[in-house]
Amino acid sequence: MRVLLIEDESRLAEFIRQGLVQHGHVVDVAADGPTGLELAALAAHDVVLLDMMLPGQNGLDVLRNLRQFGAEPQVPVIILSALSDTRHVISGLDAGAQDYLRKPFELDELLARLRALERVRAAPAGAAPxxxxxxxxxxxxxxxxxxxxxxxxxxxxxxxxxxxxxxxxxxxxxxxxxxxxxxxxxxxxxxxxxxxxxxxxxxxxxxxxxxxxxxxxxxxxxxxxxx
The missing domain is CATH 1.10.10.10 (Winged helix-like DNA-binding domain superfamily/Winged helix DNA-binding domain)
Structure with missing residues (x-):
């Protein structure tokens, strides 16, 4: 999968990038909202990993812009955030995210969620309603x-x-x-x-x-x- 990671915490971003690359994913990294939107417009991505607390533009605004004006408004978005109460989770899902992963998290859990997305994308051609x-x-x-x-x-x-x-x-x-x-x-x-x-x-x-x-x-x- 080609992954767009929008995360301003450089050490965490590098940890995630390395872990995903080791498991065969291609990763583009942006450290702020505007740069993330630019990268989203420049290349097709299979999933966006999005932090909520970003400089330049907060994660919810980035998500809304991806949904309303992005080149691929249906690209799945997984929120990665330390804002873990139910109110923030619901806000993220209502804004158009497919999933919400609370920080801190294990890399294996993130990988499992990416595999789940891949299975959904690869639904069998003859699947009956x-x-x-x-x-x-x-x-x-x-x-x-x-x-x-x-x-x-x-x-x-x-x-x-x-x-x-x-x-x-x-x-x-x-x-x-x-x-x-x-x-x-x-x-x-x-x-x-x-x-x-x-x-x-x-x-x-x-x-x-x-x-x-x-x-x-x-x-x-x-x-x-x-x-």
Whole structure:
């Protein structure tokens, strides 16, 4: 993959760059927002790794500019940030990021998330649509609709919904979600799954008040799609 890393902390940027290069990735590095946007316009990237606290232009503004004016507005963006409370995570996801990785993090976790993106990009050509009542997910075209209305999902939300749809009517534990969607062991102290479930519920259920809710939390066990 060709990766654009926008990170102003030089030692961390070099650590990430070296780690990614050692695993076969090509990495372009920018130390501030404006330079990152210039590099994004100069070359096609498979993913952008974006710090939130940047000189010149903060990460959220960079993300919004990538989405609104970038040469490739759909390029996946993973936020790397020490701003780890739920409010900042939701702001980043709502601004168009596919994922949010809290600092400090292990390089192996970042690599796992990049592999997850690659799997999504390489969805099998013959993948059949998944349906539950008025909800439909098309793995081939990466499209989701409910009651015929398109729903925009991040890569992580798409993978989470696909997992739940493939087990529709059954409870999917958090441990399995972490293993299949994040490729990591479930961290009891992390709320990243809850944040993504909340975002998915907002888009699937709250956005369709006239339709029956589909996403259910089974306290102490996990989540399921019912219908």
């Amino acid at each position: 998944l349906r539950l009542l008025d909800l439909e997910l098309d793995p081939l075209h990466r499209a989701v609709t409910r009651a015929g209305i398109p729903i925009s999902l991040t890569n992580r939300e798409f993978a989470l919904l696909e997992l739940l749809l493939r087990h529709a009517g059954r409870v999917v534990p958090k441990t399995r979600i972490a293993e299949k969607v994040w490729e990591v062991e479930y961290d009891m102290g992390s709320n990243v799954i809850e944040v993504h479930i909340s975002q998915l519920r907002r888009k699937l259920d709250r956005a369709f008040p006239d339709q029956p809710p589909l996403l259910e939390t089974v306290i102490g066990h996990g989540y399921r799609l019912r219908g």
